[in-house]
Amino acid sequence: QKEVEQNSGPLSVPEGAIASLNCTYSDRGSQSFFWYRQYSGKSPELIMSIYSNGDKEDGRFTAQLNKASQYVSLLIRDSQPSDSATYLCAVNEGFQKLVFGTGTRLLVSP
Amino acid sequence: DGGITQSPKYLFRKEGQNVTLSCEQNLNHDAMYWYRQDPGQGLRLIYYSQIVNDFQKGDIAEGYSVSREKKESFPLTVTSAQKNPTAFYLCASSPREGSTDTQYFGPGTRLTVL
Numbered sequence: 001q002k003e004v005e006q007n008s009g010p011l012s013v014p015e016g017a018i019a020s021l022n023c024t025y026s027d028r029g030s031q032s033f034f035w036y037r038q039y040s041g042k043s044p045e046l047i048m049s050i051y052s053n054g055d056k057e058d059g060r061f062t063a064q065l066n067k068a069s070q071y072v073s074l075l076i077r078d079s080q081p082s083d084s085a086t087y088l089c090a091v092n093e094g095f096q097k098l099v100f101g102t103g104t105r106l107l108v109s110p
Numbered sequence: 111d112g113g114i115t116q117s118p119k120y121l122f123r124k125e126g127q128n129v130t131l132s133c134e135q136n137l138n139h140d141a142m143y144w145y146r147q148d149p150g151q152g153l154r155l156i157y158y159s160q161i162v163n164d165f166q167k168g169d170i171a172e173g174y175s176v177s178r179e180k181k182e183s184f185p186l187t188v189t190s191a192q193k194n195p196t197a198f199y200l201c202a203s204s205p206r207e208g209s210t211d212t213q214y215f216g217p218g219t220r221l222t223v224l
Contacts, residue, residue: 004152008150032211034212034213036215042217042218043200043215043216043217043218044153044200044215045215046212046213046214049212088152088153090213092211095160096141096158096160096204096206096211097155097158097168098155098211098213100145100152100153101152102150102151102152103152
């Protein structure tokens with residue numbers, strides 16, 4: 001069974017700080033990686049996708065991928081209280097199927 | 111507006127009943143998925159379909175059934191054989207063409223067994 005591991009948290013950061021969320025995966029052959037944000041009681045919302053080693057930036061969000069070490073991370077700069085949510089890491093396992101981690105809960109305090 | 115709709119938002123089921131959850135998309139996506147989410151847990155794949163009239167079991171298909179008669183629709187039936195159906199059910203879709211395998215989610219249906 002292919003696995004995606006995330007620290008459940010909560011990760012607490014003050015407003016304006018950088019939040020760093022990490023994810024490791026077991027399948028060395030995975031090619032596609034995704035970060036979703038899920039507010040309490042709501043469905044997951046796609047934040048970022050990343051396919052190549054290195055960094056990908058979109059506004060305050062930066063996804064980082066290191067295939068050799070089998071980890072993917074999400075940095076949130078200038079964290080806001082509205083960023084408080086659970087962040088799900090998902091990894092493609094082939095045949096357009098994704099494996100999801102259990103999520104990291106982020107709390108941004110004003 | 112293009113998107114994925116799920117209905118109902120909340121559903122209550124008595125033990126021994128079958129219930130059907132609706133999922134419709136107008137994104138022209140080929141692939142559709144059903145996930146289950148329990149409190150504090152990640153998403154677990156129930157069934158998925160990559161093309162009309164074809165679908166495959168996911169990791170936890172027992173007690174569930176699906177159909178894919180139209181590209182836009184992928185209903186999920188929770189049967190009485192599912193012993194612990196109380197959960198948050200999420201439908202997703204993905205464009206099969208091209209290089210993307212990104213999945214987009216509907217708003218979800220929260221099922222409670224009374």
